[in-house]
Amino acid sequence: MDTTVSIAGVEFKNPVMTASGTFGSGMEYCDFVDIEKLGAIVTKGVANVPWPGNPTPRVTETPSGMLNAIGLQNPGIDVFIERDLAFLKQYDVPVIVNVCGKSVEDYLDVVERLSDTNVAMLEINVSCPNVKEGAIAFGQKKEALFDITKRIKAVAKQPVIMKLSPNVTDITEMAKAAEAAGADAISLINTITGMKIDINRRKFVLANKTGGLSGPAIRPVAVRMVYQCANAVSIPIIGMGGIASAEDALEFIMAGATAVSVGAYNFINPYAVTEIIDGLEQYLKRNGTETVRELIGCVK
Amino acid sequence: MEYRKKETTYVVSQEELSKGIYDLRLQTPAAAYAKPGQFVGLYPPSDAHLLMRPISICESDSVKSELRMVYRIAGEGTRLLSTLKKGDAVSMLSLLGNGFPVSAAAGKKVAVMGGGIGIPPMLYTAKQLKNVAAETEIYLGYRDGDTFLSDEFEGYGTVNRVTEDGSVGYAGNVLDAVSERGFIPEIIFACGPMPMLRAIKNYAEKINATAYISLEERMACGVGACLGCVAKTVKKDAHSHVNNTRICTEGPVFDAKEVEI
Ligand SMILES: Cc1cc2nc3c(=O)[nH]c(=O)nc-3n(C[C@H](O)[C@H](O)[C@H](O)COP(=O)(O)OP(=O)(O)OC[C@H]3O[C@@H](n4cnc5c(N)ncnc54)[C@H](O)[C@@H]3O)c2cc1C
Ligand SMILES: Cc1cc2nc3c(=O)[nH]c(=O)nc-3n(C[C@H](O)[C@H](O)[C@H](O)COP(=O)(O)O)c2cc1C
Ligand code: FES
Numbered sequence: 001m002d003t004t005v006s007i008a009g010v011e012f013k014n015p016v017m018t019a020s021g022t023f024g025s026g027m028e029y030c031d032f033v034d035i036e037k038l039g040a041i042v043t044k045g046v047a048n049v050p051w052p053g054n055p056t057p058r059v060t061e062t063p064s065g066m067l068n069a070i071g072l073q074n075p076g077i078d079v080f081i082e083r084d085l086a087f088l089k090q091y092d093v094p095v096i097v098n099v100c101g102k103s104v105e106d107y108l109d110v111v112e113r114l115s116d117t118n119v120a121m122l123e124i125n126v127s128c129p130n131v132k133e134g135a136i137a138f139g140q141k142k143e144a145l146f147d148i149t150k151r152i153k154a155v156a157k158q159p160v161i162m163k164l165s166p167n168v169t170d171i172t173e174m175a176k177a178a179e180a181a182g183a184d185a186i187s188l189i190n191t192i193t194g195m196k197i198d199i200n201r202r203k204f205v206l207a208n209k210t211g212g213l214s215g216p217a218i219r220p221v222a223v224r225m226v227y228q229c230a231n232a233v234s235i236p237i238i239g240m241g242g243i244a245s246a247e248d249a250l251e252f253i254m255a256g257a258t259a260v261s262v263g264a265y266n267f268i269n270p271y272a273v274t275e276i277i278d279g280l281e282q283y284l285k286r287n288g289t290e291t292v293r294e295l296i297g298c299v300k
Numbered sequence: 301m302e303y304r305k306k307e308t309t310y311v312v313s314q315e316e317l318s319k320g321i322y323d324l325r326l327q328t329p330a331a332a333y334a335k336p337g338q339f340v341g342l343y344p345p346s347d348a349h350l351l352m353r354p355i356s357i358c359e360s361d362s363v364k365s366e367l368r369m370v371y372r373i374a375g376e377g378t379r380l381l382s383t384l385k386k387g388d389a390v391s392m393l394s395l396l397g398n399g400f401p402v403s404a405a406a407g408k409k410v411a412v413m414g415g416g417i418g419i420p421p422m423l424y425t426a427k428q429l430k431n432v433a434a435e436t437e438i439y440l441g442y443r444d445g446d447t448f449l450s451d452e453f454e455g456y457g458t459v460n461r462v463t464e465d466g467s468v469g470y471a472g473n474v475l476d477a478v479s480e481r482g483f484i485p486e487i488i489f490a491c492g493p494m495p496m497l498r499a500i501k502n503y504a505e506k507i508n509a510t511a512y513i514s515l516e517e518r519m520a521c522g523v524g525a526c527l528g529c530v531a532k533t534v535k536k537d538a539h540s541h542v543n544n545t546r547i548c549t550e551g552p553v554f555d556a557k558e559v560e561i
Contacts, residue, residue: 021526028525028549031304044527052542059520059528061351061377066520073527075541215350267521268343268350270306270393 001284002291003277005039005258007236008159008184010094010120012039012259015292016249016277019240019263020045020098020123020163021070025084026091032270035091037277039259043084045100045125048109050076055207060196065215065242066264067194069208072100072128077113085117094120096161100128104138104148108155115157122158124148127165127190128212139165139190142177149181159184161238164229166192166218171225172232179233187238187261188229189222215264216242223255230256230297244272246279256297303333304523306393311384312366318448321417322382323358324369326392331367334360335399336425337491337514337553340367341522343391344380352393353377354519354548356421356491358449367394370420370449396522397552400425400489400512405433411485412457413474413500415441415492419449421514425489426456433457437483439474441492475499485509494561501556511556517547524549532560 003014017040018026025043026035035041053073060067074080080097088095097119101107111122126139126148138148149162162178164171166189178186191212196205222241230237239257243249244265252260265272284292312325330340334357341352359368373379384390402425410433414422419440429436436457440450445467453459461469462477470477473496478485484507490500491514504511517529530544531554537545545551545559 022521024525028521028523031302032306050541052544053527053530056528056530057518058530059518059526061349063348064350066351068520068526068528070527073530073540073542073544075539079541264350264520267352267526270523 001281002293003280003284005293007238007258008121010159012094014039014277014280015253015257015259016273016280017042017096017238017259017261018266018273019261020125022263022266025088027084027087029266029270033274036093037274038093039277040094040096040120041088042096042123042261043080043098044074045072045098045128046074046077046080046110047072047100047102048077048106048113050074050079057206058208060205060211062194062196062213063217065213065217067196067206067211067213068191069206069211071208074100077110081113081117085119089118096121096123098123098125098163100125104151107148107152111152111156115155119158121161121184122152122156123161123163123187124152125163125190127163127167136165136167139174140168142173145174146177146181149178149183153182161185161187163190164188165190166221166225172228175229175233179235183235185236185238186229186233187240189218189225189241192218192221214242216244218242219248223251226252226257227255243276244269246276246283249276249280250283250295253292253295254297254299258296303330303395306391308389309392311386311388311390313386314382314384317370318446320373321448322371322373324371324381324384326367326369326390327365328367328392328394329365330392330394331360331365332362334367334395336402336428337400337421338395338397339421339552340369341393341396341519342369342381343393344377345384345390346380349377349380351520352522353381354396354522356514357424358420359424359427372417393522396548398550400514400553402428402432404510404512405429405487405489407434408486409433409435409484410437410457411478411483411488412436412438413441413488413490413492413496414439415474415496416443418490418492418496418514421491422489423449423452426453429489430456437481437485439477441474441496442468473499475503488512490514497556498561501561504556512553513556514552515547515554515559515561516552519548522548534558534560
């Protein structure tokens with residue numbers, strides 16, 4: 001039985017990763033999860049300088065999901081390299097760094113700072129709905145996405161994953177723009193913009209008014225978008241959105257994802273990622289399937 | 301030693317302590333490690349309500365391996381928790397947060413202050429302070445004469461009940477009672493609504509005392525990963541490198557001087 005997959009020449013023990021912003025840099029979950037068991041660890045978005053993020057409340061529950069408006073709080077790339085990457089060095093696990101910025105120059109700055117580190121891949125977040133400038137602006141217009149992808153590819157030493165927003169009319173247009181500009185892979189979906197109102201206080205629950213919806217509530221939307229993109233581009237896809245079990249992960253893989261990420265569900269079950277890896281192996285065994293790779297996009 | 305896991309615990313007992321306020325005891329080895337001021341995350345028994353509900357530890361019995369939580373029904377999650385019966389399973393994430401620095405009270409004059417549903421964690425705190433502090437005065441603030449839990453504080457210090465409507469004990473808020481008694485604490489341990497904590501922060505600065513206050517914020521992960529539960533800090537926080545600190549991890553208990561509330 002073989003659970004390995006590869007994306008842009010990077011080998012992964014298995015296709016199960018953590019979704020950016022839901023697993024810190026692993027420190028917070030290493031009491032729960034054997035980090036080396038993971039296919040890869042995808043870190044919280046990092047910018048060129050520290051970002052304070054949004055005011056609170058930043059999170060709230062919604063039916064089978066949650067809204068967040070963290071606003072990409074992060075300590076900046078210098079601290080990230082000194083502390084988070086140094087921490088992750090002790091583990092034999094590929095590290096994918098999620099990069100955010102307000103301008104193209106911000107992104108390029110971070111990408112360049114990471115060029116002489118041993119991170120496996122870069123994931124470019126052009127799809128965060130919770131910051132006013134930058135981020136999602138690059139992910140909602142195909143011309144802007146093409147441009148930023150091209151400029152990042154020109155300086156990046158590691159393979160580049162463009163993380164797409166579901167908050168668009170046609171996500172395949174974005175996937176095609178990323179591919180045309182040279183992206184090595186795409187990941188989707190980031191959160192879906194939502195809102196919750198407290199009817200007793202007659203106020204928005206989140207200080208930011210809107211937040212990004214994630215968790216099982218968004219899973220069918222995410223599976224559909226992965227399927228559409230898989231049929232529109234030939235670069236590999238990392239699928240995510242509400243994955244809670246091996247069965248959920250298999251839906252994404254069969255829809256066309258080469259790998260999957262587990263996000264909000266880490267909060268609900270901190271053992272989720274390892275249970276999903278075990279569950280995938282059991283599925284392969286039970287069905288006499290030799291490799292996980294033969295399941296990728298098997299549903300047409 | 302740190303105790304950090306999500307586990308299935310079992311309900312030893314649950315009863316309605318007073319209107320809408322529940323007293324829940326759970327069987328868990330976490331009891332041997334729990335510190336006052338720490339909290340647990342209880343997952344409501346539901347597929348729609350996925351996030352854990354942060355609830356403070358009210359008491360811990362390491363011999364019986366029992367944790368006690370006292371909570372108020374505030375919404376659907378706590379309502380679902382209130383339906384749990386003896387023997388029912390409930391998922392719990394623990395132990396979370398730092399807890400009150402009880403040893404900082406060694407040989408000092410201490411005020412323990414609790415307001416409303418902030419009173420439960422102060423019971424375990426007062427109990428632990430008993431053999432540490434030189435003198436302990438306990439101030440428990442309630443809206444009205446429903447002074448739940450207050451009898452259980454007897455024996456841990458001088459218990460002062462304070463009610464907003466003046467129906468029991470001192471009338472007004474906890475600080476009104478402190479000044480009426482003329483007690484000047486060197487150190488304060490407090491949990492309660494934000495206006496009370498703000499007043500305590502100002503009061504402590506005025507009398508040059510140290511106040512440790514327990515803060516609340518909406519949480520998702522409870523373990524420091526999501527950055528959902530931050531409080532503003534006066535200085536740059538060592539973890540975040542901005543003026544934000546994680547209530548679930550660096551807190552919920554803070555030296556009032558260090559947070560902007
Ligand atoms: C560290 C800490 C300790 C706490 N200790 C206690 C305690 O000992 N006893 C007690 O009765 N309550 C305590 N609370 C408050 C308790 O967590 C909330 O009342 C509870 O989460 C409400 O859930 P709900 O589903 O009933 O309400 P809803 O309003 O329906 O909840 C919706 C969402 O908002 C969150 N939420 C709502 N109110 C609060 C709040 N005040 N603080 C944090 N999250 C909130 C919920 O967790 C949930 O995710 C504590 C909170 C914190 C942060
Ligand atoms: C609290 C929180 C923080 C997040 N932070 C980031 C981030 O920094 N960068 C990013 O690209 N995506 C971020 N995301 C989006 C997730 O990586 C993921 O795309 C999305 O939540 C959908 O997956 P899920 O339903 O499994 O959570 C965040 C999501 C959550 C819930
Ligand atoms: S609740 Fe996630 S960081 Fe505190």
